[in-house]
Amino acid sequence: MKPPVTAANDPIFYFHHSFVDLIFEQWRQTHQNRWAREREFPPDIPQCSNSEHFAHALMRPFNILNINGLSNAYTDHMYSYAQRPTCTMQYDCGSLYLFCSRHNGVPHCVSKIRSNGQCVGYENEDACYQGICIDGFCRPGAFETTTTAAPQNATPSAQPASSGFISTLGGLIKRNGGQTVPIPTRNTWNSGAGNGNCFNDDPCCSLWASANECPHNIAYMSRYCKRSCG
Structure with missing residues (x-):
């Protein structure tokens, strides 16, 4: 589960992220309105993240954009969370x-x-x-x-037919039009890697950086320890 490049091979990966998604959805429901839930996305910071994770990058291998993953259509039409x-x-x-x-x-x-x-x-x-x-x-x-x-509490009513979601998702795809449609203009942060919006991906980064691993293990440290290595 730890190395990002192999985590998805672990059978527990799906359940782990489902629980993380539950925590995030509970936060969204209490801190954001419907409009904000679909539009508030982390800023694009090239020094901190691969551009494929940017809001308006294509969500490979699908024909939608990353920011479309925040759509209310999922919880409106496909699933809800049990207590x-x-x-x-x-x-x-x-x-x-x-x-x-x-x-x-x-x-x-x-x-x-x-x-x-x-x-x-x-x-x-x-x-x-x-x-x-x-x-x-x-x-x-x-x-x-x-x-x-x-x-036993009353069983939650079934979500509306998936046709509602398909219609909504179809609208997203039609609106995005795949890779051929110009990506909407979005401000990109050009701050240095050491700013407060740039984070390490491993809790040991600071320790490794102090052991001079940044110049000796460039491939790993530059990818997962951007803040510690500056």
């Missing part, structure tokens, strides 16, 4: 794969522990997937629960 699972001292998480951790006095949902995994401290909780916690390890067995499943 994060919660639990109480009386109700569990309502999932076969989660258990309600209560041992610290603050009930919250946690992923169940795999078979033979360590479960020290969870002996009295349904912490093991298809098992029970015995002597600090998850062993095969059935946990006798004393709680009940949380009341």
Whole structure:
């Protein structure tokens, strides 16, 4: 997951980004109106990012622009986000794969522990997937629960037919017209790589830069540690 060039090969990549997208969407809903959600995009800074990530660059391999990925059409017509699972001292998480951790006095949902995994401290909780916690390890067995499943909220209504999204997306493609249509004029920042809008892509960049890696490992450092290497 760490190297950007190989991260997409990890099976968990999709789920990781789905969760990141949830956090971003929750922020968008509370801090932006519909107009802003479709138009507020990070500035184009050539010193900090490949131009393929700019707002009006083509979203390869599709026939739309990067900024079109902010369209309200996705959440209007294709999907919505379920609420994060919660639990109480009386109700569990309502999932076969989660258990309600209560041992610290603050009930919250946690992923169940795999078979033979360590479960020290969870002996009295349904912490093991298809098992029970015995002597600090998850062993095969059935946990006798004393709680009940949380009341089910009404199932969210299905999103409108995808034809609405197809129509909207079709409008975007028609409006953009692929690569042949001139890219809209957009101000490009020409600030140096060390400005406050330029960031490192690896938490170790500062350490590596102090070890003089910028001139010795130019290929990597110039790509992922732009701020530290100036």
